[in-house]
Amino acid sequence: MSNRSLASALALALVVLLLGGLWLLTRGGGTATPTISPAPPSASVSPQAGDAVVVWIADGDTLDGQIDGVRTRIRLLNIDAPERAHDGSAAQCLADEATQALARLAPVGTTVHLVTYGNDRYGRLLAGVQDNDGRLINAELVRLGLAAPLVVGGQRALLEPVRAAQREAASGRLGLHGQAPCSLPGRISVARSNLDAAGAAPHDAALAAGKDASAEASAVSAELHADARDALVQGLTAEGYAATDAAASALKRDADALVRRLGG
Numbered sequence: 001m002s003n004r005s006l007a008s009a010l011a012l013a014l015v016v017l018l019l020g021g022l023w024l025l026t027r028g029g030g031t032a033t034p035t036i037s038p039a040p041p042s043a044s045v046s047p048q049a050g051d052a053v054v055v056w057i058a059d060g061d062t063l064d065g066q067i068d069g070v071r072t073r074i075r076l077l078n079i080d081a082p083e084r085a086h087d088g089s090a091a092q093c094l095a096d097e098a099t100q101a102l103a104r105l106a107p108v109g110t111t112v113h114l115v116t117y118g119n120d121r122y123g124r125l126l127a128g129v130q131d132n133d134g135r136l137i138n139a140e141l142v143r144l145g146l147a148a149p150l151v152v153g154g155q156r157a158l159l160e161p162v163r164a165a166q167r168e169a170a171s172g173r174l175g176l177h178g179q180a181p182c183s184l185p186g187r188i189s190v191a192r193s194n195l196d197a198a199g200a201a202p203h204d205a206a207l208a209a210g211k212d213a214s215a216e217a218s219a220v221s222a223e224l225h226a227d228a229r230d231a232l233v234q235g236l237t238a239e240g241y242a243a244t245d246a247a248a249s250a251l252k253r254d255a256d257a258l259v260r261r262l263g264g
Contacts, residue, residue, distance in 0.1 A: 045118035047157065052114055054106050059084045060098025060147055062124065063106060065114075075124040076102075076138045077117055078158040080150035080231045082176070093182035093232055094175055098146040105137045112137070117155055128158050139165040145175020148235030166237060176235040184220050184232055185240065188247045191216040195255055203262060210258035217252035221245065 052065030052074065060081025065074050082092035084099065106112050106129060115128040129137040138158055141147040143165035151159065170177045178185035191213045198209035224233055224245050236244065 045155070048116045050114050050116065051111050053111050054108050056108065057099060057103045057106070060095065060102050060141060063102065063129075065112065067114075067125075073122075073124045074114070074127050074129065075120060075122075076129055076141070077126045077152065077155065078150055078162045079138045079142055079147040080229070080234065081141065081147040082231045092230075094146055094180055097175070097180075098141060101141055101144055101146050102137070105131065105135075105140055115157075117157055120152060126152065126155065136161055138162060142166050142235075143168050143174075145169040145172075145177050145179065145235070148176070148231040148233075150231075150234070166235070170237045170240050176232050177237075177240055184223060184236070185244045185247070187216060187220055188244060188251055191255075192247070192251055195251065195258065198258065207259060207262045207264045210255045210262065211264060213255035214252055214259060217248045217255060221248045221252070224248065 050067060052067045052072065054063055055066050055071060056064040058064065058073070061076045061079050063074050063076075065072055081098040081102075082095040083089070084095045085091040111132070113130040113132075114125075115130075117126045117128075119125055131137060136158065138147075139161045142149065142162050149159060149162045149166055169175060173179050173185075176183045178189065180186050181190050194209050195213040198206040198213075201209060223230065224241065226233075233241070
């Protein structure tokens with residue numbers, strides 16, 4: 001074989017190998033683990049310890065801290081608090097309460113201890129935040145029923161204590177687990193009470209109560225089944241979600257039956 005032929009053969013073989021490798025890379029080895037966060041930080045980021053002086057509370061899961069003289073936006077890892085009002089959207093249920101709770105747990109001017117896990121796509125520092133007593137503030141907010149567990153880009157470093165806090169909050173029906181009338185279980189509970197009271201009401205008032213209860217049941221059911229990130233939904237345990245879903249269905253059935261009976 002001539003040198004030119006040998007070179008051509010080697011070049012062809014290299015192209016085949018490169019194309020084969022590219023095919024394998026694009027094909028992948030299976031389905032990626034889903035995440036409810038749009039942020040893509042790496043789960044393999046090595047944690048780093050440090051301190052920050054709190055300078056501002058943005059909302060129930062975000063604060064600004066002074067780190068080595070630099071003001072830094074810090075996002076509490078593995079939790080998601082209800083959204084405050086922004087861009088024309090109304091605040092979610094318990095958003096203000098979550099913000100106020102974080103302000104109590106990490107007051108402006110105090111030093112908090114951080115374990116950081118890189119940055120999200122917005123440049124925020126992902127961190128576990130501890131007070132001087134060693135309490136994990138991320139978990140404390142969930143324990144109060146004011147935030148939901150959240151997995152960010154596969155990063156699960158604090159998920160275990162956060163899940164444990166979620167179970168405690170659910171056991172006490174705190175915050176988004178039912179105590180708040182604006183929570184999903186709370187809304188169903190209020191609507192059920194109104195529907196039950198409608199039995200002794202005059203015809204028109206009972207009919208209106210039935211229609212209102214039916215509409216509220218439908219709204220809660222739609223929120224439960226919406227394909228969207230929502231702290232009020234994801235904050236519920238599996239048992240709490242199932243119970244709320246079933247209660248919404250039962251309320252809808254009973255409310256519609258009342259409306260039919262009253263000729264509405």
